[in-house]
Amino acid sequence: MTPSHKPSHSTPRDVFLHLLSTLTLFISVISVLTVMFQYINLLLPDPLNFFKIAILETIRGASASLIVGFPLFIWISSILQKDLVQDPARRELGIRKWLIYFTLLVAAIAMIIYLITLVGSFYGGELSLSFALKVLCVFAVTGVVFGYYLFDVRQTGKPGELSQQLASGSSLVVAVLLVAGIFIAGTPAEQRQVRLDSQRISDLQSIQGQIVQFWTSKGKLPTSLDQLTDSISGFVAPVDPGTKLDYDYRALGTTSFELCANFAAAATAEDLRSFGYYPTTKPVQIDESGDVVSSDLEGSWIHGVGRSCFERTIDPELYRPQTKLPTS
Numbered sequence: 035m036t037p038s039h040k041p042s043h044s045t046p047r048d049v050f051l052h053l054l055s056t057l058t059l060f061i062s063v064i065s066v067l068t069v070m071f072q073y074i075n076l077l078l079p080d081p082l083n084f085f086k087i088a089i090l091e092t093i094r095g096a097s098a099s100l101i102v103g104f105p106l107f108i109w110i111s112s113i114l115q116k117d118l119v120q121d122p123a124r125r126e127l128g129i130r131k132w133l134i135y136f137t138l139l140v141a142a143i144a145m146i147i148y149l150i151t152l153v154g155s156f157y158g159g160e161l162s163l164s165f166a167l168k169v170l171c172v173f174a175v176t177g178v179v180f181g182y183y184l185f186d187v188r189q190t191g192k193p194g195e196l197s198q199q200l201a202s203g204s205s206l207v208v209a210v211l212l213v214a215g216i217f218i219a220g221t222p223a224e225q226r227q228v229r230l231d232s233q234r235i236s237d238l239q240s241i242q243g244q245i246v247q248f249w250t251s252k253g254k255l256p257t258s259l260d261q262l263t264d265s266i267s268g269f270v271a272p273v274d275p276g277t278k279l280d281y282d283y284r285a286l287g288t289t290s291f292e293l294c295a296n297f298a299a300a301a302t303a304e305d306l307r308s309f310g311y312y313p314t315t316k317p318v319q320i321d322e323s324g325d326v327v328s329s330d331l332e333g334s335w336i337h338g339v340g341r342s343c344f345e346r347t348i349d350p351e352l353y354r355p356q357t358k359l360p361t362s
Contacts, residue, residue: 043127044127044128044129048124048127048129048130049129051110051113051114052114052127052129052130052133053129053133054106054110055107055110055111055114055133056133056136056137058103058104058106058107058110059107059137059179060140061099061103061107062099062100062103062104062107062208063175063176063179064096064099065096065097065099065100065103065104066100066175066207066208066211067171067172067175068092068093068096069093069096069097069100069211069212069215070168070171070175070211071168071171072089072092072093072096072219073093073211073214073215073218073219074164074167074168074171075089075164076089076218076219077218078162078163078164078167080162080164086228086305087228087229087232089219090219090220090225090228090229093215093219094222094225097212097215100208100211100212101212104204104205104208108201108205111197111201112201115197122190125189125190131187134183134186134187135187137179137183138180138183138184138187141176141177141179141180141183142180144172144176145172145173145176145177145180148169148172148173149169151169152165152166152169178200178204182196182197182200224299227298227299228298228299230275230276230298231297231298231299231301233275234274234275234281234295234297235301235306235335237272237273237274237275237281237295238281238293238295238335238344239335240272241259241262241271241272241281241283241293242293242346244262244269244271245262245283245291245346246348246353248261248262249289249348249353249355250353250354250355250356251355251356252355252356253355253356254288255285255288255289255291255348256283256285257285258283259271259280259281259283274295274296276298277296281293281294281295282294282295282343286345289347289348289349289350290345290346290347290348291345291346291348292343292344292345292346293343293344293346294341294342294343294344295337295341295342296340296341296342297337297338297339297340297341297342298339299339300337300338300339301335301336301337302336303336306335306336
């Protein structure tokens with residue numbers, strides 16, 4: 035019996051490499067599908083469920099996992115391939131076959147679940163282009179994984195060139211996905227500016243709410259944001275997350291005030307909705323059927339690039355002060 039045909043036994047090294055290979059494979063596949071799904075969400079937004087900030091956060095996390103996990107998977111796979119070249123009998127390792135069949139099972143389950151969901155959506159009249167593309171992505175990615183490992187588990191002898199070709203092709207796909215993110219979701223610097231602008235709007239909303247509360251409690255507007263500091267509630271007026279400077283506030287009269295901030299990018303009403311903001315300067319009124327009958331414009335925080343100011347007027351009929359208003 036030649037050395038290459040001697041039965042091989044799993045060593046701690048074999049267990050470590052095969053487990054790590056399977057883990058990084060799953061991380062890579064999940065990250066690729068997550069990135070694809072979020073790109074589809076950006077290109078074909080669902081008006082009922084579209085939050086751009088959350089999508090960008092998901093893309094950033096999945097891209098980071100892909101950048102770390104995929105090269106590690108390719109590297110470990112190359113080590114395992116070299117082992118097979120030196121000793122083809124290692125194909126019969128128990129740990130290797132168990133993990134390959136487990137991977138096949140997971141890939142098959144994913145395809146079956148999405149196929150069932152696709153058919154159910156079709157019969158329910160809910161099939162959309164976005165969902166169909168996501169299903170296509172799942173079948174493409176898991177189909178490649180299933181097909182390769184099914185072919186590999188049936189192979190004997192030394193590995194051929196298919197593994198190298200698949201590694202080169204998948205590396206190209208991953209590179210394209212990561213580069214495409216710059217055009218679809220923006221550069222990391224642009225995404226950071228979007229998050230900073232979103233935080234600025236959230237800060238202004240918080241300050242506005244405290245100003246209204248100050249008005250209802252004391253019957254007058256604060257002269258500065260420092261007056262909003264409350265040691266009981268713990269509120270302290272937030273500062274600009276980028277510059278660390280105070281937001282601009284100015285009382286325009288007995289019931290009107292102005293808040294200003296500097297923004298990195300312009301935002302339309304549609305942008306604000308995609309960020310999950312539905313800011314109003316009046317409380318939303320709802321009738322008995324649950325429908326909104328009156329509210330201020332959703333785009334009350336629409337802004338351009340640079341300094342933008344937002345004028346607000348408190349309606350005493352809606353926000354009744356607890357103290358008597360001074361007479362003129």
